[in-house]
Structure formats: C-alpha cells, structure tokens
Amino acid sequence: MTHSQALAAAGSSGTGAAAAPPAGYPAGEMFQLLRDGRARTRAELVSVTGLARSTVAARIDALLATGLVGPAGDAVSSGGRPPSRFAFNPDAKMVLAVDVGATHIRAAGTNLVGTEFFRSATAMPVSSGPEAILDWVVAAGREMLTVAGRPESDLAGIGIGLPGPVEHSSGRPVKPPIMPGWDGFDVVGYIQRSLGVPVLVDNDVNIMALGERAAYWPGHDDVLFIKVATGIGAGLISSGQLQRGASGTAGDLGHVRVPRGDGVVCRCGNTGCLEAIASGPALALALAEAGLAAQTGDDVLALARHGELQAIRALRQAGRDVGDVLATCVNLLNPSVIVIGGGMAAAGEQLLAGVKEVIYSRSLPLATSSLQVVASAAGDGAALLGASLMVTEHLLSPEGMERELAAAAG
Numbered sequence: 158m159t160h161s162q163a164l165a166a167a168g169s170s171g172t173g174a175a176a177a178p179p180a181g182y183p184a185g186e187m188f189q190l191l192r193d194g195r196a197r198t199r200a201e202l203v204s205v206t207g208l209a210r211s212t213v214a215a216r217i218d219a220l221l222a223t224g225l226v227g228p229a230g231d232a233v234s235s236g237g238r239p240p241s242r243f244a245f246n247p248d249a250k251m252v253l254a255v256d257v258g259a260t261h262i263r264a265a266g267t268n269l270v271g272t273e274f275f276r277s278a279t280a281m282p283v284s285s286g287p288e289a290i291l292d293w294v295v296a297a298g299r300e301m302l303t304v305a306g307r308p309e310s311d312l313a314g315i316g317i318g319l320p321g322p323v324e325h326s327s328g329r330p331v332k333p334p335i336m337p338g339w340d341g342f343d344v345v346g347y348i349q350r351s352l353g354v355p356v357l358v359d360n361d362v363n364i365m366a367l368g369e370r371a372a373y374w375p376g377h378d379d380v381l382f383i384k385v386a387t388g389i390g391a392g393l394i395s396s397g398q399l400q401r402g403a404s405g406t407a408g409d410l411g412h413v414r415v416p417r418g419d420g421v422v423c424r425c426g427n428t429g430c431l432e433a434i435a436s437g438p439a440l441a442l443a444l445a446e447a448g449l450a451a452q453t454g455d456d457v458l459a460l461a462r463h464g465e466l467q468a469i470r471a472l473r474q475a476g477r478d479v480g481d482v483l484a485t486c487v488n489l490l491n492p493s494v495i496v497i498g499g500g501m502a503a504a505g506e507q508l509l510a511g512v513k514e515v516i517y518s519r520s521l522p523l524a525t526s527s528l529q530v531v532a533s534a535a536g537d538g539a540a541l542l543g544a545s546l547m548v549t550e551h552l553l554s555p556e557g558m559e560r561e562l563a564a565a566a567g
Contacts, residue, residue: 182206184216185558188226188245192553194270196229196242217243222565224249225269225553247272250313250552251305253298254544256361256537257319259283259335259387262293265541266301269313269549271371273541275301283320286338287347295351312354313552316544317344318361320388322406328358331405334425335388357547361540362408363399366392368543369496369535379492382539383410385479385508386454386499389432395490411436413482417474431482435475437501444468454500461504472504476511483512484519491524498533505532 190205191197202213220226221243229244247269256263260282266275277297283290294317302309321333328345330336345356366382374380378397384390389411393400400407411432412425423430433439437454444451444460447467451457460468483495495516497509513530520528533539551557 182208182216183555183559184219184562185555187213187216188220188553188558189555191220191226191243191245194245194247196244198240198242200240219562219566223558223561225558225561245269249311251301251307251311252313252545252548253294253301253315254541254548255294255297255315255317256364256540256544257283257290257294257317258361259320262290262297263537263541264294264297264301265545266305267541267545269553271542271545271549275304277301283336283339287342287344291344291347295348298352309352309354312352314355314357314548315348315352316364316546316548317356317358318364318540318544319344319358320361322404322409323358323360324405325357325359325401328356355548355551357544357551359401359544359547360390360392360405360408362390362392363401364392364543364547365498365533365535365539366394366496366543367399367546368539368541369498369533370394371546372539372542373534374494374496377493379490379494381483381486381490381492381495382533383479383483383495383497384499385435385437385475385497385501387437389436389479389499391486393490395492410479410482410486415478415481417478417481431478435478440468440471440475440501444471458501458503461507469507472501472507473511475501476508476513477515478511479508480512480515481519484516487516487520487524487528493527493529495528495530496533497530498536498539502532 187206199210199213199217203210225246226243227246229242250269252267254265254267260280261278262281263278265273267273277300279293281290281293298315319330321336322331324331329341329343330339332340344358348356362382362384365384366380369382370380380394382392391408391410393408412430414429415431418429418434420428421433422428423433437457440457441451441453444457444467449460449467451460457468461472497512501508509532516530517525535542
C-alpha cells in the first residue's frame with residue numbers, strides 16, 4: 158500500500174469507526190461520500206442520501222465552490238445527455254508536515270491524500286529554542302509554495318510533531334524535558350503571524366503512530382508505536398482512536414520506573430526511568446564508561462554494526478528494559494500490533510529481539526496469541542505522514558468541511 162493509498166483509506170473513515178451521518182446530509186457530510194476518490198453522479202448521490210435532486214445539486218454546487226470537489230467527466234449515457242460526475246480533488250490544497258526531533262527538523266509538502274512533492278531537512282537541535290525552529294518551519298513553508306508555484310491560499314494547514322508533551326487543543330508544549338524555552342510557548346500563534354493557516358501540533362510519537370498505522374496497519378484498531386531514540390515514548394491507538402489522555406501525556410513510557418534503573422538519575426529529575434538506561438544517550442554513556450568511543454546513539458549503532466560485542470549486548474539489554482514496560486502495556490491494553498521505531502530501532506534485530514524476549518515471557522498468553530511485534534516500516538516518513546494526516550482529518554472532517562463551506566460562501 159502506498160502512502161497516498163493509505164492516507165486516502167484512513168481519510169475515508171477517519172481514525173476510527175465512522176459514525177452514522179446525521180439526517181439531512183449537510184454538504185460536509187455529503188463530502189465524506191466522495192473522499193474515497195470515486196467519481197459519482199448527482200443521481201447516485203440522490204440514491205445514497207435519499208435527498209431531493211435539487212438539494213443534492215445545491216450541496217454539490219457548494220462543494221464545487223471550495224475547489225475540494227471537481228468535475229470528473231461524464232458517465233455513460235443510457236439515452237440523452239450523459240450525466241456529469243464529481244469527485245474529490247486531492248490536489249486542490251497542500252499540507253506542510255513537520256517533524257521536529259531532538260537534533261533535526263524535517264518538512265514535507267503533500268497534497269490531501271499524502272502524496273509528497275516537496276522535502277526539506279536540517280540539523281538543528283530543539284534546544285535552539287522555539288523562535289529559531291519555527292522560523293525555519295515558516296521558511297520551509299514558503300519554499301514549498303515557491304517550488305509548487307502556488308499561492309498561500311492553497312496551503313490547507315501545517316501539522317507539527319514536537320519531541321515532548323503537548324496540549325493538543327492549544328498546541329502548547331507542557332514542561333518538555335529536552336526543550337528549554339518551549340514550555341507554554343504559543344507555537345500556533347507564532348507561525349500564524351507569518352502563515353495565516355490552521356496549525357496543529359502534537360507529540361511526535363503520536364503522529365508517528367498515526368502515520369505508521371495509516372500506511373501499514375490500516376486494518377488494526379489497537380496499535381502501539383514505540384519510539385526509542387534520544388527519548389522513549391509511545392503513541393497509543395485504541396479502538397481506532399489516538400489516545401492522548403487527559404492532559405496530553407499518554408504514552409510517556411520513558412519515565413516509567415524500571416527495576417534495573419535503581420539509583421540512575423534521569424534528566425526529568427527522578428531516578429530509575431526507562432529513558433535513563435535504555436535511550437540512545439544512556440547507552441552511549443554506559444559504553445563510554447566502559448572505554449569505548451561512544452557519545453551518541455548513532456555511535457552505539459555504528460559499534461554494533463562493526464561487531465563490537467559490548468554494544469550488541471547493550472542494545473539487546475535495552476530491548477529487554479523496553480520490553481519490561483511493554484509487557485505491562487500488553488496486559489493492560491491488549492494491542493494487536495507493537496511497532497518499534499525511532500533512531501535506535503535501526504539496530505535491527507538486536508533491540509527488537511530483547512523487546513520480544515520479555516514481552517512474550519511476561520505477558521498473558523491470551524494477550525500475545527495474535528500479537529505482532531515489528532520494526533517500523535515507515536521509518537523517518539512515519540512522523541511526516543502522520544502530521545499530514547492530522548491536518549487532512551481536521552480539514553476534511555464534516556465539521557472542517559462546514560467551516561470551509563462557510564468560508565467559500567463568504
């Protein structure tokens with residue numbers, strides 16, 4: 158399944174089971190019938206909705222005015238003038254998807270079904286501060302518009318993933334441990350002063366979970382995405398819905414206490430956190446203390462690839478430590494798929510084998526009878542795919558379409 162197909166499939170049903178449309182089929186609801194990309198005639202829409210032909214015609218005219226629905230040729234005539242067909246136009250708008258990591262920023266320009274046409278990236282630590290990071294995002298957005306030869310009015314919105322807790326409703330980071338200067342910063346307002354479009358912000362692991370599921374596990378409603386990199390976190394999808402929790406901190410596995418971490422101080426101020434013993438920097442520090450040349454998680458991976466036994470053992474043990482926490486998650490949440498991603502997942506089977514070893518030995522047999530534990534297939538693209546999906550779901554939902562229709566009418 159391509160990323161475009163995945164986003165189209167996810168978009169046609171949202172991130173969970175589709176609710177029954179309300180009586181009357183307002184234009185925003187009627188649009189949902191067209192999101193699968195299949196062209197339909199007015200007569201077909203009359204048959205599906207039960208509305209009068211004149212009402213369907215008025216709804217179609219309103220949708221055509223947004224540009225999100227366009228003519229799709231004529232149907233085969235059964236006599237007389239062939240009826241016109243209409244379909245969703247995914248190229249009507251563009252999305253800027255942004256993945257801000259601990260040491261990098263990536264941006265992608267996509268259409269409304271996730272097809273990429275632009276990619277940009279830079280090495281910039283998130284500790285550079287919100288202004289520097291977001292100025293780069295704005296510049297990337299303008300570069301994307303230039304490359305596409307499109308006006309700013311064709312930009313549907315911007316989706317951003319940040320490496321820390323985020324209050325999704327406001328887009329403000331909440332006491333992020335590796336993001337000095339970001340706590341409570343108005344990310345949305347800062348960007349909108351330069352690019353006046355909707356801006357949605359979430360934790361990076363949440364959008365990675367959305368992207369990975371849409372691209373590779375669309376038939377699974379209970380998925381855990383685990384990022385093991387500079388930090389450790391999880392994106393939780395349960396019953397088809399992303400679970401953010403009461404204040405946006407759901408999935409913060411990195412600061413769960415683990416037995417092997419006793420006495421190890423974490424950057425959050427507590428001791429014994431998973432992140433303090435199993436993250437990339439933690440492994441590098443342990444190997445450096447053992448006399449090996451390791452300063453970063455990438456150094457650990459390089460040593461393992463060159464057959465350094467201590468690095469291989471460290472990665473396997475990190476997998477066991479992660480598995481220790483995930484065994485509890487399996488018993489509690491009963492996922493059908495656990496995806497291991499992030500920079501340290503590039504260790505291949507070393508990290509993954511340690512995770513599996515503990516999960517399958519510590520979790521209940523019924524909970525693991527059909528459980529799949531796999532490495533991320535989307536890789537670096539998971540966050541960008543998820544950020545794009547986050548925006549398209551906001552824009553193309555029934556409520557979002559009603560806002561778009563009101564704006565077009567105005």
